[in-house]
Structure formats: structure tokens, C-alpha cells
Amino acid sequence: MIAFPGPPATVAEAEAVQERLRPLADLDDPGPDDVEFVAGLDVAYRSDDELTAAVVVLDARTLEIADQAVVTGHAMFPYVPGLFAFRELPPLLDALDKLTVRPELLVCDGYGVAHPRRFGLACHLGVLTDLPCVGVGKTSFIGRNDPPAPARGAWAPILDGDEVIGRALRTRDDVKPVYVSQGHRMSLDNACRHILDLTPSFRLPEPIRQADRLSRR
């Protein structure tokens, strides 16, 4: 695990960190076909800067909880679209360190390469842990996409100009899609396959739902 350096002092510095780390994200590794344990990560905000980070490890086959960890802390960086990893990363890394069961795949809320500098939270988290990592956003951020067909499993590419940066993936019939993008060591195809497997009942993947639930307690 690479230690998280102190928070950047300025927006420009934070952007420079992303530019510097971007080449370290592995977008060519297709990633594992199967994993035993998957972790979902989420952060809830209590007030302006008090936050609670939660990580829940699930058995990827049964989707039962195998381990979990919570960390409360204070945001050391303001919320700036494109830079919110600098708010959530420190407590999330602390929570990951508290785990007993080691996940082989990370699923985090927010984006990976579908980001202004192609280095969203999922990339940052993946690079620092060197674990396969996928980003799942709940709302659109960067790029444009046609609405996918209404059936679960349907998807449409998220395009930034000619570049495919992710997929709008329908995880439930007739429910708005989630936005999947590569973080680290996992292809977009494989990522979407895993996300569908991890989303049997609700709109959001089970690891994220559980982490969200845990973070608000």
C-alpha cells in the first residue's frame, strides 16, 4: 500500500498530482474473471467536513458480508468537481487498512477514467492499493451517452468526443443506468460483467449499497 501524501495545498497542486499518477493506472490488464472477495467503498458526510468512510467486503458468489470497516474523520480538501478523491481517499485508505479479509476487487462510487484528467477516484484508489478497481457513478459527469435500451444488461458507451471513457449500464429494467468506468487493472467489458453479477436486485451494486448503508450509521 502506497501511503497517501498530505492533502494538496491548492487546486493546481491537486491537478498536478492526478497528472503525475495517471500513467500508473493500468487500463490494459483485463483483470480477473472471478474473484472471491469484493469490496464496496463509500463515504457519508455528517456536516461540512465531518465524514464517515465505510468499506464492506462481500463474498462475490453469495454476496454475503465477509468483513467491514468504518473510519470517521475530517475532510482535508474542499469539494471540487474532478478533485473529490482528495476528500475521500484518506479515510477510505484507513478503512481498507482495518480489513481482515483482503478483497481482490474494489468497487467505488464515483468515476475512474471518465474524468476530466482521466484519473478519477477509482483510478486513484486502484493505483494506491494496486488492486483491480472499478468506478460506478450514479449521475453523469464527463462525456455524453445515448440512453441504453430499457432492459437490464443493456448499455451505451460514454463518449468524450471520439473517445470511449465508460458505459452507461442498465442494472435494472426501466431504471436509470449507472455509469461504469475503468479504474485500474480491469477492462471495461470485464468491469461491466462484474458489476452486473454484483447487482442482482437493486440499481446499485451490492458492495456499494452495503458500504453506503454502513457509512450512514
Place this chain on the structure above:
DNA sequence: GCGACAG
């Protein structure tokens, strides 16, 4: 120049 803008 003016909005839009993950959580």
C-alpha cells in the same frame, strides 16, 4: 463569455 460540474 456563460453554464455545467462524481460525492
Place this chain on the structure above:
DNA sequence: ATCTTGTCGC
């Protein structure tokens, strides 16, 4: 993210 009532649908 969070502040929040009722309401539609399975």
C-alpha cells in the same frame, strides 16, 4: 453529499 412530504408502484 445533505436538507425533506407525499406519492406512485411492486
